[in-house]
Amino acid sequence: MQHPPYLDKRDFSGGDSTWTFTVPKSTGIPLLDAALYDISNRHSNGHNPEILLQLLSTSIQAASSDISEHDLEVMNRTLAEMFHANQAFTPYRHIRKISIFGSARIKAGEPSYIVARDFSKLATEHGYMTITGGGPGIMQACNEGAGADNSFGLNITLPFEQEANPVMQGNPRLINFYYFYIRKLNFVSESDALVAFPGGFGTMDEIFETITLIQTGKATIYPVVLLDAPGKTFWKQWISFIRTELVDSHLISPEDLSFLFVTQNPQEAIEHIDRFYHIFHSYRFVGDMISIRLTSSLSTEAIAKLQHDFADLVKDGCIVQRGPLAEENDEPLIADLPRLVFHLKRGNYGRLRQFIDAINDAE
Secondary structure (H helix, E strand, C coil), X not given: CCCCHXXXXXXXXXXXXXXXXXXXXXXXXXXXXXXXXXHHHXXXXXXXXXXXXXXXXXXXXXXXXXXXXXXXXXXXXHHHHHHHHHHHHHHHCXXXXXXXXXXXXCCCCCHHHHHHHHHHHHHHXXXXXXXXXXCCCHHHHHHHHHCHHHEEEEEECCCCXXXXXXXXXXXXXXXXXXCXXXXXXXXXXXXXXXXXXXXXXXXXXXXXXXXXXXXCCCCCCCCEEEECCCCCCHHHHHHHHHHHHXXXXXXXXXXXXXXXXXECCXXXXXXXXXXXXXXXXXXXXXXXXXXXXXXXXXXXXXHHHHHHHCHHHECCCCCEXXXXXXXXXXXXXXXCCCEEEEEECCCCHHHHHHHHHHHHCCC
C-alpha cells in the first residue's frame, strides 16, 4: 500500500471539532499574564502560540485552585503520557497502522495465536504497521508476525501483569502507560483499522469503546474486523448476541452492523481493510458539510447513483464532486485529491459507512 502523505496531519475525529482557542482568563497578576504571553510567543516553535498559552494558563489556574494534590498529579501524568506517545508515533504518521486486540492468555501454537501471527505478517506485506498492547498471547503473536521494525507496543502498567513480550522488549516503539484511557486513546487515534481476536473483558472493552466512538461520530470511521480461527465460533456467537439483543430490541440501528466485518480468513481480513481505502481516502467536516476525499474521480453516473441511493444522508442540495473547500487549504499535501461535498444529515454513521463502501464499489 502506498503511504498517504495526509497522515502527517492526523485528526482522528475527522475534523469534526468545535473547540476554539480563546484568550485565557487572567491569572490576576499582570506581570505573570505578560510573562505567559511572552513565553507562548517565544517558545511555540511554529505551533499556534495560543495553544501553549492555554496550556500554561490552565496549569497555573489548576495549581492555584483548591483541587487536590492527586488531581494535579493525574493532570500532569496524563499530559506527560500523551506527549511521550505522540513523540513515538510522529515519525511514522505517514504509514497506515492496524490496532490489534485479543487475549493475553492465548498460548503459542493455539489456533487463534497462529491466525493472529499470519494476519500480522500479511498486514506488513500490505504496507501496514501493527499496534498491539505489547504483552503476551495474541499481542505477542501479532508482533512476531509483523516483526519488531513494523510493530508498536502500547503496554499497560499493572500490579500483576504485564511485561512486554520478547519482540517488544527494548523496542523504541514500546510505550508504557499508567492510565488505560490514554492507552485506548492512542489505539483509536493512531490506527486506520482495528482487528480483534477472541479475548476477555479487556478486548470487549476496547471493541465496544471503538465502535461507540465511531457510531457517535467522535472518531473517524475505519474498518473493524473480527477475526476468528477456522472452525471457531467466538465472533459468530458474539454477533448473534448483537443482532438479537441490540438490533432486534432497537437499542442500535441495523446500519450499525456495517461497522463490523467477521471472518476466519486472514487474507479476507486484509483485503477488507485494503478495499476500504480503494477509492475512499479520508473525510473532514466543515461546519455542516462533509468533504470526502477520493484517490480518483468518480463518473457522473456513479455520483448520480450515490445521490439516489443515499438521499437520506443529504440534508439539502446534492452531492457535488469538486476540489478542496477553502477551509481545507491547511492540508496542501492532498489539495489535488477530488472531493465529494454535501450537507450531511448527522446521526447515522452506520449509513455513512455504507456510503463509503458504495464509493469504493462505484468504479
